[in-house]
Amino acid sequence: MNIKILSANANLYSTKRLLEAAKKRGHDIEVINHTKCDIVIEKKNPVIYYKGKQLDKVDAVIPRIGASVTFYGTAVVRQFEMMHCFTTTESVALVRSRDKLRSLQILSRAGLGLPKTIFTNYSKDVKHIVDQAGGAPVIIKLLEGTQGIGVILAETKKAAESVIEAFNNLQARVIVQEFIKEAGGADIRAFVVDGQVVGAMKRQGKEGEFRSNLHRGGSASVIELTxxxxxxALKAAKAMGLGIAGVDMLQSSRGPLILEVNSSPGLEGIETATGKDIATIIIKYIERNVD
Known part of the structure; x- marks a missing residue:
């Protein structure tokens, strides 16, 4: 098969592992920087050029689209879809997953457990917002934040009100969520491929840190899901329309609570924690879906 990895950085662990796994299984595979692609749109003839060369006879693409280039990256994925290429992440699901508010609404409609979340249009009644989330402490998140950036724990009501007011004055949209104390600064990442959980890890924030992101110094260990x-995890990935997903959830007294469904989950943490070859599992997923 002719496979393209859409990645702006060929040196990333996930990109290199996918490249290695595909080559081991005998496929022609190349890393394409999607931000450097040119899209040609005309009647019944979708075309993509990369470095002046037309990309044709592509069987499948693996989107590894960074959050900062979601708009253009999604357009490239959509163009490949128009060229009848299989994609491990569909363009509509990619767009959906990058919208935190829309994602939570979809997950809520699917009947999944979530931390109580408040969103307003820069409301000045910040006291009411904090009360609606169950009172302090609360988590305040920028809608556009990733990897734990733009996530704040406000431990008192006064602190929460001050942070919300500051973001409102900056015209920065935020969501306010209840703080799940019993999670103990840890969350679970379930890695889903083609309707199966292929690996799971528990991520624990470093001492004094409520965020469990590995990019922020958190640690990961293998866990067996209940x-x-x-x-x-499977219901969340299905609701979002994702064939590959990293489903992040908290363990709470009322059951698992979904935090986020990531459409471009990294491989380094999950492969290191579980010892599993997730990259090859993804390549086999492609093989099952391409004639």
Whole structure:
């Protein structure tokens, strides 16, 4: 098969692992910087050029689209879809996953457990917002934040009100979520491929840090999901329309609570924690879906 990895950085762990796994299974594979692609749109003839060369006879693409280039990256994925290429992440699901508010609404409609979340149009009644989230402490998140950036724990009501007011004055949209104390600064990442949980890890924030992101110094260890957690992960990925997903959830007294469904989950943390070859599992997923 002719496979393209859409990645702006060929040196990233995930990109290199996918490249290695595909080559081991005998496929022609190349890393394409999607931000350097040119899209040609005309009647019944979608074309993509990369470095002056037309990309044709492509069987499948693996989008590894960074959050900062979602708009253009999605357009490139959509163009490949118009060229009848299989994509491990569909363009509409990619757009959906990058919108935190829309994602939460979709997950809520699917009947999944979520931390109580408040969103307003720069409301000046910040006291009411904090009360609606269950009172302090609360988590305040920028809608455009990634990897734990733009996520704040406000431990008192006064602090929460001050942070919300500051973001409102900057015209920065935020969501306010209840703080799940019993999670203990840890969350679970379930890695889903083609309707199966292929690996799971528990991420623990470093001491004094409520965010468990590995990019922020958190640690990861393998975990066996409960039946309820596995069902929640699979249901979340399906609701978002993602064939590959990293489903992040909290363990709470009322069951698993979904935080986020990531459409471009990294491989380094999950492969290191579980010892599993997730990259090859992804390549096999492509093989099952391409004639």
């Amino acid at each position: 039946d309820e957690e596995e069902r929640a």
